Amino acid sequence: MEIFLQQVVSGLATGGIYGSLALSLVMIYQATDVVNFAQGEMAMFSTYLAWSLMNHGLSYWLAFALTVTVAFVGGLAIQRLIMRPVENAPILTIVIVTLGLLVIFNSVAGWIYSYIIQPFPSPFPTTAIRVGSVVFGPHDLGAIGVTLVLLILLYAFFRFTSLGLAMRAAAQNPASSRLVGIRVGWMLALGWGLAALVGAVAGMMVAPVIFLEPNMMSGILIYAFASATLGGFTSPGGAVLGGFLVGVIENLAGTYISFIGTDLKLTVALVLIILVLLVKPSGLFGRAVVRRV
Amino acid sequence: MPPLLEALGLEARYGWTKVLHDLRFSVEEGGITTILGANGAGKTTTLRAVCGMVKTAGEIRFDGRRIDGKATEDLVRLGIAHAPEGRGTFVGLTVEENLRLGAYARKTKASIADDLDRIYQYFPVLLERRRQLGGTLSGGEQQMLAIARALILRPRLLLLDEPSLGLAPLVVREIFRIVRTINKEQGVSVLLVEQNASMALRLADHAYLLETGRVVMSGPSTEVGKDDSVRRAYLGY
């Protein structure tokens, strides 16, 4: 029972990270119909930024704040400078541009920071937390907390502010949005900025667990895809919930199904993706998309 | 006093195809102008030209100033609101969110709540449905929503694209009655494009007849309504 609970909690912790990255994928997908394959590498790059800021003597939270700010501006700039020129290009072109971004971020990170694995600090206390006979890792609990706070803030932003409403409107109906005065292009850029910000937080939360290196997010991105597919690429809430589910399923499968262990965990994610696509392609909470031709 | 909206030698094209030729029309401050025409005459394109949604040549003046070539988003900020063809509903957002979006570009945000109340008085059915998704409304309700969303901007000029299209006669009459009230009470000038000539001519003070992208007749609505060819082609008597 203890093992089960511990595995669930640490599954929720990594699941929250998958969910955050899934959320950033979904935010961009909803606004622009583009799957941003570079989302994970952007998060990795942001995490390196936080790391070098801390190496220069900044405190964790100051580095954190600076990093999310830079990530936000960076996401905005990528949309304006790189994605906007190909906005009306065929979907394959856009996909290739985001794949190109993936490769660029990955190699530039390797070039600047080398491929040597680095430890990354956790902002949370190191003493384990005991509840009865169950021991929880403080970083796990902290990461769950940070993820939830982030989600609540984003929810409140989209639900209650007029800018958030305008972003939702621009994603759904660009023509009508222009007619009420919304600058649609900037809303898309803002979406990229926010997605990059969320990704940066996910990167900084997962790095203490999986360590820092240029390829750190490649596995996470697969899990994020699994989460978004499971929850539905059209449902932000679903993607996050999908993340938590994938995290827990992955952990429990690794613990209780002996041949999976840690080696085949990633396979669990891929199997999940395939299963969902076969059984319910729109995901648990997504709407089936009807396309106009 | 110059007209509120004035088009001179207006042309518009989609790609290589020119669909509006040398258009000239105007809307007086506080007036209602209608542009009548059959399907494909260029009515929608005319409204799109006014609010910067298609490439144009020629002059468009609003309140005496050139506005041709300006971005749609900027024209909204000058007070030009457009209830577009197809009604432009944000189908995945609630009715109230649709209306709040209408106020997005407003300079004075303070009195939006009051204006919402007033708009719900014009359109009680929207108040009833305010928590429903826009996409669940009937055609007539979506048309009302489109007009309401345009009005909450507190526009000086309201562009209406065939508000009668696909609606039952009773609903059409209701919508036209509300447009008249709004024009009287709020002094909003209206440019209405319609195929439903009889309703439009009764509402408007000035009328233009558009055929394949050209104005073929214009004048006070009462006179245009008396014209034999108009009666035969558009009024059916």
Ligand SMILES: Nc1ncnc2c1ncn2[C@@H]1O[C@H](COP(=O)(O)OP(=O)(O)O)[C@@H](O)[C@H]1O
């Ligand atoms: N997006 C478009 N691309 C190309 N041609 C168009 C487009 N929209 C309209 N047209 C053409 O322009 C002409 C005028 O159309 P429109 O302004 O929609 O007429 P109306 O609103 O009076 O029915 C028609 O010949 C139509 O086929």
Ligand SMILES: [Mg+2]
């Ligand atoms: Mg039309």
